[in-house]
Amino acid sequence: MNITVVTPPLFEPVTVAEAYQHLRWDPELEGSPPEEVYPLQGLIERNIVTAREYVEKGTCRALVEQTIRLSGSAWGSQPGGRFRDCRNYIELLRPPFIEIVSLQYYDGANTLQTVDPANYYVSDDLVPRLYTGTGYIFPMFYERDDAVRVTYRVGYAAEAASPMTQEAAAANVPAALKDAILLHVQILSDRFDRNEREDLERARDAIITQNRVHTFSA
Numbered sequence: 001m002n003i004t005v006v007t008p009p010l011f012e013p014v015t016v017a018e019a020y021q022h023l024r025w026d027p028e029l030e031g032s033p034p035e036e037v038y039p040l041q042g043l044i045e046r047n048i049v050t051a052r053e054y055v056e057k058g059t060c061r062a063l064v065e066q067t068i069r070l071s072g073s074a075w076g077s078q079p080g081g082r083f084r085d086c087r088n089y090i091e092l093l094r095p096p097f098i099e100i101v102s103l104q105y106y107d108g109a110n111t112l113q114t115v116d117p118a119n120y121y122v123s124d125d126l127v128p129r130l131y132t133g134t135g136y137i138f139p140m141f142y143e144r145d146d147a148v149r150v151t152y153r154v155g156y157a158a159e160a161a162s163p164m165t166q167e168a169a170a171a172n173v174p175a176a177l178k179d180a181i182l183l184h185v186q187i188l189s190d191r192f193d194r195n196e197r198e199d200l201e202r203a204r205d206a207i208i209t210q211n212r213v214h215t216f217s218a
Contacts, residue, residue, distance in 0.1 A: 007067035051184035065155035071146035
């Protein structure tokens with residue numbers, strides 16, 4: 001099974017200003033009236049993305065809204081299928097789940113087909129499961145690693161805002177997961193002795209472990 005990010009997040013769960021505050025770095029003041037300027041903004045922005053991806057992978061969650069795609073060689077009992085043995089469902093990884101964009105498959109002629117939404121449904125679980133409806137049977141799949149493709153939106157839902165803002169996008173991300181991101185940003189951005197670094201890593205990993213979603217597939 002492969003996970004592909006189709007549409008990455010528009011915003012990150014924490015800001016450069018929050019990272020500076022966590023790092024206890026002082027921004028510079030420029031202009032009239034003076035405005036805060038972050039000399040290492042580019043570095044911190046990159047480290048925030050890296051940290052968010054690290055926490056997402058460790059917790060098996062999606063932290064901010066994004067669109068991802070799961071792909072596998074087959075569904076259910078078809079020999080060689082890579083969607084969890086012979087189960088009649090696909091686990092929709094990286095919760096929280098928002099909505100299905102499409103369920104598609106490559107038929108025996110290697111033509112991409114889209115399944116009518118009336119022929120499948122999603123369970124209401126911590127890690128939702130995608131099932132086909134009663135009586136629906138897939139035709140033969142083409143022999144390829146991405147024969148079945150599920151595209152869907154995940155992440156902690158943003159609060160309504162027009163236009164969308166970082167604050168609204170990150171509003172529902174749990175504070176503990178934001179803390180884990182900030183700790184990883186600190187590990188990437190600052191200098192420590194060995195003991196200090198290990199303390200930070202233990203604190204980060206404790207948060208990740210406590211918030212990890214356990215699945216059959218990952």
